[in-house]
Amino acid sequence: MNLVTLLPFIVLIGAMFLMTRSAKKKQQAAAQMRDQMTPGTGVRTIGGMYATVKEIGDDTVxxxxxxxxxxxxAKNAIGAVLEDAEYNRIVHGTTDDLTIDTPVVPDDASSLTGKDADETPKLDLGKKDEPKDDEPKDGKADGEPGAK
Structure with missing residues (x-):
């Protein structure tokens, strides 16, 4: 057989070997990460839920x-084991270790303008409250009777 005809098969087998090898490494890393779990550890499931480990079984948590x-x-449903500081920051919103250099934006815009909400002027949006004397009240320009 010719070497040129065997070359694509050799490349394909080599690529499959590399893919299965990297997949095995990822599985081993995930299993090692799950072994770090202890009761009281904060975790994130593969569905994105944050929780605290209470008990660890053989295949369940x-x-x-x-x-x-x-x-x-299932233990396989644990996507990440979190450090205490990160878990508390995400779940409880604590920022003990964080320093914020940027100014905090207030919740209401009245503190940005320096005026109270009662002093805000009303904007003229072109709406007419009442018809003028020279306009007919029924909305007809020619004075014909009829409803709107």
Whole structure:
């Protein structure tokens, strides 16, 4: 057989070998990450839910998803084991370790203008409150009777 005809098959087999090797490495890294879980550790599931580990079984893990609410998940459903500071920042909104250099934007715009909400002038949007004397009240220009 000719070497040129075998070359595509050799390249294909080599690519498959590399893909399975990298997939195995990812699986080993994920298993090692899950082994770091201990009760009290903050985790994120593959569905994006944040919870605290309560108990660890052989193939399952019990998570506290809210105070007093426990759910049983497969260990494979754990997407990330989080450090305490990161978990508290995401779930509880604590910024103990963070320093904010940018100014905080206020929730209401009245503090930006320096005026109270009662002092805000009304804008003329072109609406007419009442018809003028020379305009007919029924909206007809020629004075014909009829409803709008």
């Amino acid at each position: 019990t998570l506290e998803v809210a105070p007093g609410v426990h759910a049983i998940y």
